[in-house]
Amino acid sequence: MGTIFMAQLMGALYGLLAVIFGAFGAHVLKKKLTPELLQSFETGVKYQMYHAIVLLVLSFNLNFDKALDAWMVNCFIFGTLLFSFSIYALCWGAAKGNKPRFLGPVTPLGGLLLVAGWALLLYSFVSNLI
Known part of the structure; x- marks a missing residue:
């Protein structure tokens, strides 16, 4: 699969799931989680939605003609997966x-x-100026 398609696919999927998980947290988990755990869950949803939007914006604005672009997109895709979904699993487990302690790291x-994805994006902008 091409990098542009993967960014669009995962951006749309992450956006869809962020809305579903946000509603699930607001209506179902609100009664089952402590306020601290609910806030953690909401952090996972927010970061997931932020990075869904970033993936979609990048997919329509980058040429994806450099390996750096693919690395950036992969950092956002896998970073979101590991960050947000581990938070969901930790909250649901609690x-x-x-x-599930193994998810802590x-x-x-x-x-x-x-962070690496954002650093690569910054580098891609700065490298064009040099």
Whole structure:
């Protein structure tokens, strides 16, 4: 699959799921989670939606003619997956009384990939000026 198609596909999928998960959190999990866990869940939803939008914007604005572009998109795709979905699993597990501890290190790894994606985007802008 091409990088543009993958960015569009995952951007649309992440956007769709962010709306569904946001509604699920607001209506179902609100009664099952502590306020702190609900806030964590909402953070996962927000970051997922932010990066869905970023993927879609990039897919319509970049030429994707450099390897850097593909690395950037992959950082956003996998970073969002690891960051947001590990938060969802941790919150849901805590609601069920079973906190999956192995997911604890996954969230910061996803965050690191998101930071790398943003750093690559910044580099792509700055490199055009040099």
